[in-house]
Amino acid sequence: MNSTLQTDVAIIGAGPGGYATALRAAELGKSVTLIERDAHVGGTCLLRGCIPSKALISAAHTMDAMNHAATMGIQVTAPSVDEAKLAQYREQTVTTMTSGLAELLAARHIQMVHGQAALQSDGTILVTPAPDATQVRVGQSLDALHDAGTQVTIQATDTVLATGGRPRPLPNVPFGGAVLDSTAALGLEHLPKRAAIVGAGSVALEFASMWRSMGAEVTLLVRHDTPLSHAHHRSAVVLTRELKRRGIKIVAHSQVTETTPGESGEGVHVTYTSSLDNETYGIDADVLLVAIGRDPNTDMPWMQDLDIDITDAGLIVTDDLGQTSMPHVWAVGDITPGHGLAHRAFEQGITIAEAIAGLNPKPVDERTIPSVIFTTPEFASVGRTVQEAQTIDGCTDVTETLYPVMGNARMVMERANGSMAVVTGCRPGHPDQREVLGVHIVAPMASELIGQAEHVLGAHTPLSDAARLIEPHPTFSEMFGEALLKADGRPFNTL
Numbered sequence: 001m002n003s004t005l006q007t008d009v010a011i012i013g014a015g016p017g018g019y020a021t022a023l024r025a026a027e028l029g030k031s032v033t034l035i036e037r038d039a040h041v042g043g044t045c046l047l048r049g050c051i052p053s054k055a056l057i058s059a060a061h062t063m064d065a066m067n068h069a070a071t072m073g074i075q076v077t078a079p080s081v082d083e084a085k086l087a088q089y090r091e092q093t094v095t096t097m098t099s100g101l102a103e104l105l106a107a108r109h110i111q112m113v114h115g116q117a118a119l120q121s122d123g124t125i126l127v128t129p130a131p132d133a134t135q136v137r138v139g140q141s142l143d144a145l146h147d148a149g150t151q152v153t154i155q156a157t158d159t160v161l162a163t164g165g166r167p168r169p170l171p172n173v174p175f176g177g178a179v180l181d182s183t184a185a186l187g188l189e190h191l192p193k194r195a196a197i198v199g200a201g202s203v204a205l206e207f208a209s210m211w212r213s214m215g216a217e218v219t220l221l222v223r224h225d226t227p228l229s230h231a232h233h234r235s236a237v238v239l240t241r242e243l244k245r246r247g248i249k250i251v252a253h254s255q256v257t258e259t260t261p262g263e264s265g266e267g268v269h270v271t272y273t274s275s276l277d278n279e280t281y282g283i284d285a286d287v288l289l290v291a292i293g294r295d296p297n298t299d300m301p302w303m304q305d306l307d308i309d310i311t312d313a314g315l316i317v318t319d320d321l322g323q324t325s326m327p328h329v330w331a332v333g334d335i336t337p338g339h340g341l342a343h344r345a346f347e348q349g350i351t352i353a354e355a356i357a358g359l360n361p362k363p364v365d366e367r368t369i370p371s372v373i374f375t376t377p378e379f380a381s382v383g384r385t386v387q388e389a390q391t392i393d394g395c396t397d398v399t400e401t402l403y404p405v406m407g408n409a410r411m412v413m414e415r416a417n418g419s420m421a422v423v424t425g426c427r428p429g430h431p432d433q434r435e436v437l438g439v440h441i442v443a444p445m446a447s448e449l450i451g452q453a454e455h456v457l458g459a460h461t462p463l464s465d466a467a468r469l470i471e472p473h474p475t476f477s478e479m480f481g482e483a484l485l486k487a488d489g490r491p492f493n494t495l
């Protein structure tokens with residue numbers, strides 16, 4: 001028997017955008033129905049993105065530490081990887097996170113629907129069985145669902161689209177065999193010994209760094225002159241130098257044109273052209289990871305039929321609070337223009353829930369969203385470069401202060417290299433107040449340091465006040481404190 005459900009807020013997709021909206025809306029007293037086609041909640045981030053990748057990267061850090069132990073006088077025999085145990089560790093990390101989230105959703109009395117949803121232009125949502133199921137299933141948690149028929153209709157006052165994205169293939173090179181997307185790469189039974197990677201963003205660099213730490217020969221095929229060509233230039237150059245120093249081969253100005261099975265049918269032969277000399281080259285590898293971005297899940301016919309604005313890139317246009325051009329329909333996360341990051345989706349989801357509940361939330365400030373790449377060393381960035389501050393925001397008196405990170409005691413102890421740049425200047429209308437406009441770091445623990453930078457930047461703290469922050473000694477965070485002092489014209493442990 002098919003059924004109809006009534007709810008204040010229906011959300012399609014239980015990734016970071018969808019579940020953040022659900023949690024906040026329920027907290028604000030709304031009845032919430034969360035529809036997910038996967039067997040578990042969490043979306044890309046928990047199931048096949050942030051969490052499994054960072055579990056593997058944590059293991060890679062342990063490998064790095066053991067490999068560097070001898071420089072501190074600690075002798076260890078050459079470490080090796082038990083691949084089955086590593087996979088178990090990754091899977092258990094994911095399970096712990098997804099079951100914790102499922103419990104939280106249940107505790108907030110959010111109704112779960114397991115199935116594939118389609119919003120109709122009259123505002124109803126039709127749910128059909130998920131690809132792996134014959135029935136739509138409904139209940140308080142994805143672990144305790146009952147069959148609800150082959151079609152469930154949901155009548156919601158507000159609907160939130162949170163359908164996320166999927167890996168983008170190279171033109172003419174479909175995924176399959178030894179040509180992997182990030183999901184397949186995370187699930188590999190055996191770590192590659194020779195890995196080729198095409199792309200130069202977060203996925204490409206994190207896998208390059210992690211596989212290298214695990215002992216692979218890694219070749220990164222980059223189409224521009226450097227990885228992260230759109231990021232803060234100096235940081236991109238420093239990170240590139242460090243990755244090369246660790247033995248990662250970076251082939252710039254290359255474009256993959258074809259892949260064929262490797263000799264004896266194993267692995268892959270990758271053909272690429274160089275835009276420097278227009279010559280064609282080839283490399284052999286166990287796998288080719290294609291990491292050239294993600295496509296938004298907005299190309300389904302039902303979504304195309306809705307009266308909502310979608311850009312040529314397939315991204316849903318919303319107002320500052322996440323509302324689409326269709327009344328009572330909202331969009332969150334990777335299907336909206338901007339950084340494809342979980343923490344951005346969290347903040348957008350909270351904002352949408354508060355707007356639906358009639359609160360008056362502040363729009364998400366895209367400028368203050370930090371981005372991190374979990375390489376060794378890490379790359380973390382928030383805010384503007386000098387050029388962006390001048391041309392996009394119209395800031396004046398903009399300067400960049402470079403702090404020599406090798407003067408930091410913890411950097412010396414770790415034998416680490418990196419860079420720290422702080423961009424300061426005055427926002428339009430505030431000519432007398434110098435503020436931090438951007439912070440760009442390459443260093444161990446940069447992922448943790450960037451939160452502090454975000455607070456200073458987001459709160460528009462005057463530079464002279466920010467520079468008074470007292471950092472504990474000896475820590476990596478002293479680099480940020482010292483950079484602020486230098487930017488404020490009072491360099492301490494540096495010239």
Ligand SMILES: Cc1cc2nc3c(=O)[nH]c(=O)nc-3n(C[C@H](O)[C@H](O)[C@H](O)COP(=O)(O)OP(=O)(O)OC[C@H]3O[C@@H](n4cnc5c(N)ncnc54)[C@H](O)[C@@H]3O)c2cc1C
Binds near residue numbers: 014016118335
């Ligand atoms: C390898 C990798 C590593 C990453 N690491 C990080 C990181 O360290 N930090 C970070 O901030 N970000 C990271 N990201 C990005 C992050 O995962 C995404 O930004 C985030 O998951 C986006 O959340 P979302 O809710 O928009 O979409 P998603 O997480 O993609 O969730 C969308 C959900 O909607 C469901 N869905 C889609 N259509 C339907 C439908 N019709 N009916 C029912 N359900 C549907 C999908 O099954 C999915 O569960 C990483 C991504 C990848 C690929």
Ligand SMILES: NC(=O)c1ccc[n+]([C@@H]2O[C@H](COP(=O)([O-])OP(=O)(O)OC[C@H]3O[C@@H](n4cnc5c(N)ncnc54)[C@H](O)[C@@H]3O)[C@@H](O)[C@H]2O)c1
Binds near residue numbers: 170199
């Ligand atoms: N630590 C993190 O926060 C983290 C980690 C992994 C992924 N993510 C997110 O996941 C999403 C996907 O990451 P990604 O690295 O795949 O995408 P990305 O958009 O970050 O980077 C894609 C890269 O591929 C290059 N590229 C595009 N087309 C190409 C082509 N035809 N040939 C060669 N190179 C090409 C681009 O120049 C760019 O450097 C992003 O939204 C990213 O923010 C975040």
